[in-house]
Amino acid sequence: SQPYSLLLLPGDGIGPEVMRQVRRVIDWLAKKRGLEFKVEEALVGGASIDAHGVPLTDAVMAKAHAADAVLLAAVGGPKWDGLTFEKRPEAGLLRLRKEMDLFANLRPAVVFDALVDASTLKPEVVRGLDIMIVRELTGGVYFGEPRGIEDLGNGQRRGINTQVYTTDEIRRVARIAFELARGRGNKVCSTEKSNVMESGLLWRQEVTAVHKAEYPDVELSHMLADACAMQLVRNPKQFDVIVTDNLFGDMLSDEAAMLTGSIGMLPSASLGAPDANGKRKALYEPVHGSAPDIAGRDIANPIAMLLSFGMALRWSFGLHEEATLLEQAVQNVLNTGMRTGDIMQPGMAKCSTSVMADTILREMDKLTAG
Numbered sequence: 017s018q019p020y021s022l023l024l025l026p027g028d029g030i031g032p033e034v035m036r037q038v039r040r041v042i043d044w045l046a047k048k049r050g051l052e053f054k055v056e057e058a059l060v061g062g063a064s065i066d067a068h069g070v071p072l073t074d075a076v077m078a079k080a081h082a083a084d085a086v087l088l089a090a091v092g093g094p095k096w097d098g099l100t101f102e103k104r105p106e107a108g109l110l111r112l113r114k115e116m117d118l119f120a121n122l123r124p125a126v127v128f129d130a131l132v133d134a135s136t137l138k139p140e141v142v143r144g145l146d147i148m149i150v151r152e153l154t155g156g157v158y159f160g161e162p163r164g165i166e167d168l169g170n171g172q173r174r175g176i177n178t179q180v181y182t183t184d185e186i187r188r189v190a191r192i193a194f195e196l197a198r199g200r201g202n203k204v205c206s207t208e209k210s211n212v213m214e215s216g217l218l219w220r221q222e223v224t225a226v227h228k229a230e231y232p233d234v235e236l237s238h239m240l241a242d243a244c245a246m247q248l249v250r251n252p253k254q255f256d257v258i259v260t261d262n263l264f265g266d267m268l269s270d271e272a273a274m275l276t277g278s279i280g281m282l283p284s285a286s287l288g289a290p291d292a293n294g295k296r297k298a299l300y301e302p303v304h305g306s307a308p309d310i311a312g313r314d315i316a317n318p319i320a321m322l323l324s325f326g327m328a329l330r331w332s333f334g335l336h337e338e339a340t341l342l343e344q345a346v347q348n349v350l351n352t353g354m355r356t357g358d359i360m361q362p363g364m365a366k367c368s369t370s371v372m373a374d375t376i377l378r379e380m381d382k383l384t385a386g
């Protein structure tokens with residue numbers, strides 16, 4: 017309910033450039049739709065390291081817990097690449113995910129008609145594609161213990177990470193996937209390496225058990241993760257919802273991004289378990305990173321960030337009409353041939369980050385006029 021409280025974490029690289037455009041959409045919604053947002057902005061990642069020596073302060077962590085929704089643009093960059101893991105910008109993002117218990121990362125990959133030719137794949141392979149990758153986000157090799165780099169004392173060192181999943185971790189993310197499938201194409205493909213990894217075998221067994229007991233109406237299939245990566249480019253339209261672990265989900269969603277034309281197009285929502293009032297903690301972030309190679313030039317594609325805000329409108333605030341309006345505006349603007357560099361096609365008008373957002377806002381004006 018109003019005011020909707022939002023914590024904005026622009027982060028590093030192109031982060032502030034794309035987050036600035038979200039601010040403008042928030043202002044538009046306040047002015048034109050009479051919605052009341054309580055917006056705070058704070059530092060995360062390299063920006064927080066530079067100011068406070070850590071990638072996420074306890075004060076910002078507390079603000080994140082208190083907000084109805086958190087929006088994060090991107091963290092990281094070459095400036096901080098030499099730091100140890102706990103001190104890196106990425107550690108700030110991982111702490112947010114872990115402490116807010118955001119176990120379900122929803123990464124939709126949708127191909128807009130206007131961008132069918134922007135994909136590196138053949139038009140007929142991607143036209144009309146609409147898949148949802150559900151990535152487990154608080155477990156697996158990202159957080160498993162033991163981890164570290166050990167000195168073996170004989171001139172050798174050993175790097176260690178642990179892939180580990182429990183029954184509950186698998187079951188709760190599987191339920192999210194089945195629930196989502198019921199509202200879409202009613203199909204779930206679960207992906208792991210049960211032929212090589214015990215954690216993968218447990219994954220398959222538990223997903224199968226949840227399916228049998230609670231979601232027998234949904235069509236479930238299993239695929240080994242390597243085969244899934246292959247099928248995703250061979251025939252992506254066979255998929256509806258894909259559910260997978262933290263690491264495979266990271267890789268498969270970057271792969272899926274290229275089906276849509278650019279990683280600059282893909283939004284995501286990271287959700288926690290519902291509290292007593294049915295409200296979930298949530299963090300919204302584009303799938304892309306801080307893109308140091310193009311940062312500071314106002315040329316990044318803001319659409320992944322804007323659509324992430326759209327997911328916040330939908331999932332955290334229940335503002336479905338406004339979310340649809342934003343999505344429709346994005347689609348219409350793409351139809352006019354407006355393009356940032358990453359989705360540029362011959363004969364189309366190349367525009368900056370801010371002009372792309374200008375045009376989307378003007379389209380929202382048009383869609384709501386009269």
Ligand code: NAD
Pocket residue numbers: 030089090091092093094106109279280281301302303304305306307308309310315316317318320358
């Ligand atoms: P990246 O996503 O930042 O960039 C990969 C490529 O895609 C680059 O060529 C970049 O220019 C392009 N790209 C990305 N977003 C774009 C956009 N919105 N518009 C146009 N082009 C875009 O991945 P990377 O280069 O592997 O990583 C850079 C840094 O970002 C690293 O420090 C990494 O850890 C971090 N990272 C952060 C997040 C996050 O904060 N959620 C996600 C991924 C990577």
Ligand code: IPM
Pocket residue numbers: 092106109110266303305
């Ligand atoms: C992502 C990113 C992050 C991840 C990094 C920056 C920690 O690649 O959100 O996809 O690996 O989860």
Ligand code: MN
Pocket residue numbers: 266267270303
């Ligand atoms: Mn990633």
